[in-house]
Amino acid sequence: MQHLSILPILLPLFTGALLLLPPFSKTLQRQRVLSIVSMLLQVIVGFALVLWVQTEGITQYILGNWRPPFGIVLVADPMSSIMVAVTNFLAFSALCYATGSHDKAGGYFYPLFMFQVMGINGAFLTGDVFNLFVFFEVLLIASYALLVHGGGKQKTQATIHYVVLNLAGSSVFLFGLGILYGTLGTLNIADMAQKVSELEGSVAILAKIGALLLLAVFGLKSAMLPLHFWLPKTYSSASAPVAAIFAVMTKVGIYSILRIHGVVFGDEAGELANIAQSWIWPLALLTITVGTIGALASPSLKLLTANLVVLSAGTLLVCTAIQSEAATSAALYYMVHSTLVAGGMFLLADMISRQRGKAEDRFVVAKKMDNPVFLGIFFAIAAIAVIGMPPFSGFIGKVMVLQSVQSAAEQIWVWPILLLSSLGALIALSRAGTTLFWRYSAGKQPEAAQPIHLGEWLGVVLLLSASPLLALFAGPLSELANDAAAFLHDPRLSVEALLTSPLAEGGF
Amino acid sequence: MEGIYAFCVGLMTACGIFLTLRGRTFSVVVGLTLLSYAVNLFLFASGRLKLDAAAVLGMSEDYGDPLPQALVLTAIVIGFAMTAFAVILAMRARADLGNDHVDGRIPQTKEEVRQKSGGQR
Numbered sequence: 129m130q131h132l133s134i135l136p137i138l139l140p141l142f143t144g145a146l147l148l149l150p151p152f153s154k155t156l157q158r159q160r161v162l163s164i165v166s167m168l169l170q171v172i173v174g175f176a177l178v179l180w181v182q183t184e185g186i187t188q189y190i191l192g193n194w195r196p197p198f199g200i201v202l203v204a205d206p207m208s209s210i211m212v213a214v215t216n217f218l219a220f221s222a223l224c225y226a227t228g229s230h231d232k233a234g235g236y237f238y239p240l241f242m243f244q245v246m247g248i249n250g251a252f253l254t255g256d257v258f259n260l261f262v263f264f265e266v267l268l269i270a271s272y273a274l275l276v277h278g279g280g281k282q283k284t285q286a287t288i289h290y291v292v293l294n295l296a297g298s299s300v301f302l303f304g305l306g307i308l309y310g311t312l313g314t315l316n317i318a319d320m321a322q323k324v325s326e327l328e329g330s331v332a333i334l335a336k337i338g339a340l341l342l343l344a345v346f347g348l349k350s351a352m353l354p355l356h357f358w359l360p361k362t363y364s365s366a367s368a369p370v371a372a373i374f375a376v377m378t379k380v381g382i383y384s385i386l387r388i389h390g391v392v393f394g395d396e397a398g399e400l401a402n403i404a405q406s407w408i409w410p411l412a413l414l415t416i417t418v419g420t421i422g423a424l425a426s427p428s429l430k431l432l433t434a435n436l437v438v439l440s441a442g443t444l445l446v447c448t449a450i451q452s453e454a455a456t457s458a459a460l461y462y463m464v465h466s467t468l469v470a471g472g473m474f475l476l477a478d479m480i481s482r483q484r485g486k487a488e489d490r491f492v493v494a495k496k497m498d499n500p501v502f503l504g505i506f507f508a509i510a511a512i513a514v515i516g517m518p519p520f521s522g523f524i525g526k527v528m529v530l531q532s533v534q535s536a537a538e539q540i541w542v543w544p545i546l547l548l549s550s551l552g553a554l555i556a557l558s559r560a561g562t563t564l565f566w567r568y569s570a571g572k573q574p575e576a577a578q579p580i581h582l583g584e585w586l587g588v589v590l591l592l593s594a595s596p597l598l599a600l601f602a603g604p605l606s607e608l609a610n611d612a613a614a615f616l617h618d619p620r621l622s623v624e625a626l627l628t629s630p631l632a633e634g635g636f
Numbered sequence: 637m638e639g640i641y642a643f644c645v646g647l648m649t650a651c652g653i654f655l656t657l658r659g660r661t662f663s664v665v666v667g668l669t670l671l672s673y674a675v676n677l678f679l680f681a682s683g684r685l686k687l688d689a690a691a692v693l694g695m696s697e698d699y700g701d702p703l704p705q706a707l708v709l710t711a712i713v714i715g716f717a718m719t720a721f722a723v724i725l726a727m728r729a730r731a732d733l734g735n736d737h738v739d740g741r742i743p744q745t746k747e748e749v750r751q752k753s754g755g756q757r
Contacts, residue, residue, distance in 0.1 A: 303675055
């Protein structure tokens with residue numbers, strides 16, 4: 129059982145490698161079967177990891193038996209295990225959807241998809257900052273290739289912006305890492321949290337520069353305001369299953385901010401306590417505003433969904449800025465909800481756009497859809513969840529976020545902006561829904577109808593059923609989130625786990 | 637030594653940023669390469685600069701920090717792969733979009749647009 133925490137990295141790695149080898153490399157059908165089976169296993173492993181961490185407590189997986197502050201370590205704590213489970217579930221649904229027709233659009237879809245999942249899982253599980261960089265690169269290089277999957281001018285152009293921005297971001301990441309290593313002498317997150325409070329004077333200022341450079345990089349990944357311009361175009365031009373798995377990538381950035389700026393540079397960091405929060409506050413609120421304006425101005429459903437991703441990123445950034453246990457727990461619940469719903473929304477947008485002929489997903493009058501009833505019901509569920517209306521999970525998530533805002537000064541800023549953004553999303557989505565489903569030109573007969581594949585139904589149903597389920601089991605889930613937040617906000621716990629690992633006692 | 641080293645890293649970073657901000661993909665790729673070289677040197681220096689210090693224990697009295705060297709090695713490999721990918725992508729974009737501008741089209745001044753009012757792009 130102790131190897132459970134490395135399986136979310138090893139399984140996709142070996143599956144991806146296997147998919148490139150002869151028995152699978154030439155036949156699409158075999159690739160599909162192997163990927164689905166492996167992904168199903170990963171979903172099981174993800175949920176098993178959550179349960180295991182709940183019963184056994186946090187576990188450190190020390191690779192190569194090198195003592196923690198020096199060697200590479202994987203940390204499975206409540207937060208990371210939940211995120212891994214969510215990622216695997218999302219990836220499984222996206223894979224189901226891809227078996228419909230999207231995997232035929234270009235070669236190497238499944239191996240790349242597996243490496244993408246490996247990178248995301250690794251980024252969640254890693255216990256030191258340099259491996260965070262390495263896993264970021266793994267997930268990025270897979271995403272570069274997945275983004276151009278299917279080809280086309282629009283994709284190529286979006287990919288250029290995305291690649292150049294992220295390559296520049298990687299350089300900044302390394303600059304930040306170099307500075308932090310130079311000042312702290314360690315890159316293990318738990319060890320950093322311990323040492324950062326000892327910094328004083330000019331060294332502390334240097335470390336602050338490093339930490340803020342990292343904030344810029346994580347901001348780029350999570351679409352924080354001045355760095356979010358790449359997101360709508362990239363997400364809306366990617367093919368549907370790819371866009372769905374991308375929905376979790378912004379969350380990797382938020383998770384890293386929670387980890388680095390919430391814990392290492394958190395309340396107990398001495399001179400450097402909470403250095404990032406004063407930056408995140410205004411930027412998060414502006415991100416929400418810009419996301420809402422973008423959603424209202426979007427001419428097509430995919431762009432609208434992409435802008436809603438920006439909006440949810442802004443909401444999550446507000447939670448990281450509040451920097452309290454309640455806020456972190458709200459962030460975790462909202463993160464799970466928004467990831468799954470945004471993924472489902474991207475898949476749904478693709479289904480809708482394929483049934484509307486040349487109009488695709490643009491908000492114009494077009495021919496009637498082949499299955500308007502089912503798609504309409506799905507769209508309504510997704511829209512209600514995204515907006516944050518009862519009875520689905522978006523409502524509970526938003527209430528948790530609003531409740532976690534404590535002081536009156538913060539409430540004056542957060543409440544109106546967050547509630548108005550919900551109103552904006554409501555307007556944008558109801559306008560989208562009425563145009564897409566109710567306004568069609570009656571004269572035009574449907575041409576050759578494209579039947580919807582079983583796997584595609586399955587993918588959308590899985591993701592959209594998550595929202596009612598999240599609402600139904602909100603009690604136990606929010607307790608889980610509270611646990612995770614309590615753990616994250618008590619750095620002593622993770623340091624203790626670091627020191628009491630069996631190897632540390634025995635020495636080298 | 638530190639002064640020269642810092643100056644070189646700074647100059648390389650400045651050149652890298654300048655080139656990355658240019659409009660054509662070629663200079664952007666060169667800029668990103670320069671940036672990754674600069675960052676490699678910077679990472680190397682984060683373990684402090686020392687002369688006659690082996691990174692292996694017992695080889696000399698004064699020993700260097702081996703961790704930044706391991707980090708640099710990883711960063712070099714990743715940077716190299718990324719540069720290769722960026723080059724291929726730039727070529728693909730040149731073929732797909734018909735020009736080598738990062739935005740996919742060459743920006744025109746108002747003057748040019750007025751002159752070519754025949755509707756040509």
